[in-house]
Amino acid sequence: MEAAARMSSKGQVTIPKAVRDALGLHEGDALVFRLEGQRAVLARTPDLLELAGSVPVPAAKKGAPWDEVLARTRRARSAAQR
Numbered sequence: 001m002e003a004a005a006r007m008s009s010k011g012q013v014t015i016p017k018a019v020r021d022a023l024g025l026h027e028g029d030a031l032v033f034r035l036e037g038q039r040a041v042l043a044r045t046p047d048l049l050e051l052a053g054s055v056p057v058p059a060a061k062k063g064a065p066w067d068e069v070l071a072r073t074r075r076a077r078s079a080a081q082r
Helices: 019-021 066-081
Strands: 031-036 039-045
Touching: 019 039
Parallel strands: none
Antiparallel strands: 031 039
């Protein structure tokens, strides 16, 4: 999809409706601009609090120190690659 917009003298740009709809943007949403060469990519940033609880945690890892969780994960991955 391509959509054109024009920048105002204050540096403001209105995001075209088709782009807002495609990205699910609403008033107050946080956005990020990432430069890739001579291009800027616009993305909606996720609300990390909305993601809380969306990934199940195995019982063995609940309450474990983060360093131990990482160590277990790395050991499991290296064993799987053998």
